[in-house]
Amino acid sequence: MTGNPEERTEQEQRAAEAVRGLEPVRPDPAFRKRLGQAFASGSIAAPAPATVIPLRRSRRSMWIAAAAAVLIFAFFLRPDRVPPTYLVMGGHAVGTAVVDGKTVPLADLRETGVPGGTRITVLDGALELRWDDLLAARVHPGQVTVPDPRQPGAMVWDLAQGEVLVQTGPGFPGRRLRVRTPEGIAEVVGTSFAVYRDDGATCVCVLEGQASVGVNAADLESIPPGRRKVMHADGSPSEILDIMPAHRDGLMEFVDRAKAGLAR
Amino acid sequence: MEPVEPPRSDENRRALLEGVRRHDPASLEAFFEEHVDGIYDLAYRLLGEPAPAEDAAQEVFLRVHRAAASLDPDRDPGPWLRKVTRNVCRDVWRSPAYRFAQRSVPLDPDPPQARVLAASPENPEEIAVTGERAQMVQAAIGRLPEELREVVVLHDYSGLRHNEIAEIVDASHAAVRKRYSRAIARLADMLKGVLE
Numbered sequence: 001m002t003g004n005p006e007e008r009t010e011q012e013q014r015a016a017e018a019v020r021g022l023e024p025v026r027p028d029p030a031f032r033k034r035l036g037q038a039f040a041s042g043s044i045a046a047p048a049p050a051t052v053i054p055l056r057r058s059r060r061s062m063w064i065a066a067a068a069a070v071l072i073f074a075f076f077l078r079p080d081r082v083p084p085t086y087l088v089m090g091g092h093a094v095g096t097a098v099v100d101g102k103t104v105p106l107a108d109l110r111e112t113g114v115p116g117g118t119r120i121t122v123l124d125g126a127l128e129l130r131w132d133d134l135l136a137a138r139v140h141p142g143q144v145t146v147p148d149p150r151q152p153g154a155m156v157w158d159l160a161q162g163e164v165l166v167q168t169g170p171g172f173p174g175r176r177l178r179v180r181t182p183e184g185i186a187e188v189v190g191t192s193f194a195v196y197r198d199d200g201a202t203c204v205c206v207l208e209g210q211a212s213v214g215v216n217a218a219d220l221e222s223i224p225p226g227r228r229k230v231m232h233a234d235g236s237p238s239e240i241l242d243i244m245p246a247h248r249d250g251l252m253e254f255v256d257r258a259k260a261g262l263a264r
Numbered sequence: 265m266e267p268v269e270p271p272r273s274d275e276n277r278r279a280l281l282e283g284v285r286r287h288d289p290a291s292l293e294a295f296f297e298e299h300v301d302g303i304y305d306l307a308y309r310l311l312g313e314p315a316p317a318e319d320a321a322q323e324v325f326l327r328v329h330r331a332a333a334s335l336d337p338d339r340d341p342g343p344w345l346r347k348v349t350r351n352v353c354r355d356v357w358r359s360p361a362y363r364f365a366q367r368s369v370p371l372d373p374d375p376p377q378a379r380v381l382a383a384s385p386e387n388p389e390e391i392a393v394t395g396e397r398a399q400m401v402q403a404a405i406g407r408l409p410e411e412l413r414e415v416v417v418l419h420d421y422s423g424l425r426h427n428e429i430a431e432i433v434d435a436s437h438a439a440v441r442k443r444y445s446r447a448i449a450r451l452a453d454m455l456k457g458v459l460e
Contacts, residue, residue: 008448014459015452018401019420027304031318036300039325040293046326047319152322154315176315 030174035152047153084150085113086129089136089261095125116148122162128257133171136258139164142197154178154187163196165254168209169262179204184215184231184238192255201232205243207251214238281337287329296325299341303349309417310353312406323352346422347432350414357410397458404454412447419444 008016027035038044088109095106098121099114106127114120114129121143130136131149142162147155154176157164164179168191179186179195183202186195192207204213205228213229214220215238223229223240226248231238243251280298283291303324308317327348335341405413411433418429426440433440 009452011452011456011459012448015455016416016420016448018397018455018459019405019416019451020423022309022398022401022421024301024305025308025317026301027318027321028314032300032304035318035322035325036293036296039296039329040289042287042289042292042329044322044326044329047322153319 028174031152034150038150038152043150045148045151047151084148085115086131086146087113089128089130095127095141096123097121097127098123114146116146116150119143119145119158128254130258130261133169133262134175135169135172135177136167136261137164138254138258149175156180157195159195159197159202161197161199163194165192165194165251165258167192167255167258167262169259183233184213184219187212187220192251192258194251199233201230203228203230205247205251207243207248207255277340278337281335281341284332285335285337287332292329292332295328295341299345300325302342303345306346306349306417306422307353309402309405309421310350310414311356312402316356320349320352320356323355324349327352343428343431346418346424350418350432353414354410400458401455404451404458407454408447408450412443412450415440415443416447416451420448 026032035044088106096103097106097109098104099109099118103123106122106125109127114127116131120127120139122139122141124141127139128136129139129146134149137146137157140163142164143160144162144164145158145160147157149155155178157166157177157179159179159181166177166179168175168177172191176187181195181197181202183197184204186193186204191209193209193211194205194207196203196205204211204223206213206223206225208225210222210224212220213223213231215231219238221229221240226243227240228243229238229240280291280294284295300321304317304321307320307324308314311317311320324345328345405417408416414433415429418424418432419426424432426444427437429444430437430440435443
């Protein structure tokens, strides 16, 4: 029982040989390419935060998170920096939002776009965003932090309140996308889904493809198209139900529009 | 952590590292190409899943980018990169998110072995048997405590000597030898029946 091969037991020798015999594991080519570009261009950033969400945050961590958000926002708004942005789709940019503490008509965002990493509170109306051929999203009244898709690793949407609808596009395969709310997480392997969050619960509706949904990593389960999972803030058991027909019709209207936009 | 390309001459390596120190994009790209597979591979063996290994590789290259100006062009960056990779993985192990995930189901719907089988139509049976055994070995490595896991991976998988591992894990040579002995004994015990 030692590092010296001559003193190892036969079983230990076999175990060492088995480890030596493992084949090298290569990274996913799409991830490798994105990381290489980010490293060479200097735009590399820290990986997206891990998927586990503390259900109750301390006041101190809230302040730290708020300060971090302000710093990120300030970084993106530096005058010498022209950030890549989400394109704001004209037809649905109606209503008002709070961006960087200022209330702005959503239509004004059509000029500037929305940089990745921005936290937006949509007060009324709907904000429709698209990033190249990667994904389209519609944010209904509520608060969401949009991720920067240029960064490798998982794209994490933080939904504090309200509803976000997501449609992935032809550039999506090979990426990972998560939506987090205080009650749970949805990890998408499919194409179209919606997450709604209010004070009492989070509901994830899957329209096409599949999504792994759960209150935490241990609770993740695959939700097929046409179904929704409702997770409650009070800790009562989650439910899996059919999507309500009226809601599905509204979601499908977004899906059709988003697909057309992503295919251009 | 074997480089994909043939080893560079000292002069070429010096020129490359000088470029990396200046944040020259072409040099950064060449440096990335030379080291990314090894870094990801080591992170995967230490963490056992593709997603955290990707995050770890990203964090390693972020740290490299930040520290590029202090790179010594006269030294092989390999040992330093291994140390950074191990330190990043250690930070992951200590994170509550990782510890929680270890008690939960994997998120990857398409495990590495399925991808290998899908990409290799010839001899699927042999690949399946070999792959199954490899998965069992990896799973057993993953069940080792972190301080034992890193020693067995660095010694038997990466082929480092105990004194080299001691530098990476900030421990004495004797401590590394002891940890390795415990690690390989536990691994042998876990793999009893699998390797016969």
